[in-house]
Amino acid sequence: MITELNKSEFYKIRHITDKCKNIEVRAVVSGNNPGGVYVDHSTEPTAAFIWIEGQKGFQIVGDPQSISFLTGLEEYMRKHIEPKLQKQNINWVEIGLDPDPWDKTIQNIFQQRNISSDTQHVFTLRGNPQSIEFQDQEVNIQRISCELLKSRRLENHSFLESKILRFWDSTDSFLEQGFGYFVEDNNNVVSLCFSAFVVDKTHAIDIETLEQHKRRNYGAAVARAFVQECLQQGIHPYWDCTPDNTGSIRLAEKVGMSLDFDYQISYYGLS
Structure with a gap:
């Protein structure tokens, strides 16, 4: 069952997010920057849907075959998350992901939506x-x-x-x-x-x-x-x-x- 973690429980997904290249994910999970975390299992999560407050968007990480996400994330979004976004005058849901293998999974999860994709660049100092x-x-x-x-x-x-x-x-x-x-x-x-x-x-x-x-x-x-x-x-x-x-x-x-x-x-x- 999809569950929202308390900030004190964010450590439960460190084993997933420590592998992420996107530092926004790790910044939220470490408690440095504001955001929220939704997981597929409250005690031993294998996948997480992370709200990045500063970007007004989400990142999805972990197991792309998570049954809870595949079968329940779209409904959970519609009932619990999207109403909160609309109260903040946010009219788009943006989800950052690793293209492989999450791209096909996202299409399956949100097949009832008119979902589009784009690319983001990340530059670092060499x-x-x-x-x-x-x-x-x-x-x-x-x-x-x-x-x-x-x-x-x-x-x-x-x-x-x-x-x-x-x-x-x-x-x-x-x-x-x-x-x-x-x-x-x-x-x-x-x-x-x-x-x-x-x-x-x-x-x-x-x-x-x-x-x-x-x-x-x-x-x-x-x-x-x-x-x-x-x-x-x-x-x-x-x-x-x-x-x-x-x-x-x-x-x-x-x-x-x-x-x-x-x-x-x-x-x-x-x-």
């Missing part, structure tokens, strides 16, 4: 690039600090705080485990790059530049600052993006990252 340095000395790049968050001195403080709280339970949790940089212009955050998910010494990156400030190389500046600290601290940066996001791909490559692996996203709309 080697030790020596060319990462600030090119524009006029850009006001700062590290996100406790003092900054407590002072609320930035005019768009709510933007910075909301970005962090999308991925973290609190700003304190973020400051304890992650870090980030931002470009300040006229007392506003106009571009930022920070740790969205953290597992051990791997930090998944979230980066955003406000629309009116794009094409000024601000994204490259904060990404370089972030990756530079990763190099100094022995941290492994992890960059997840869609294949059609050519700007994000160029930026990842610009700071010395290269394609590591792909994974599949299956998705369907909620009526």
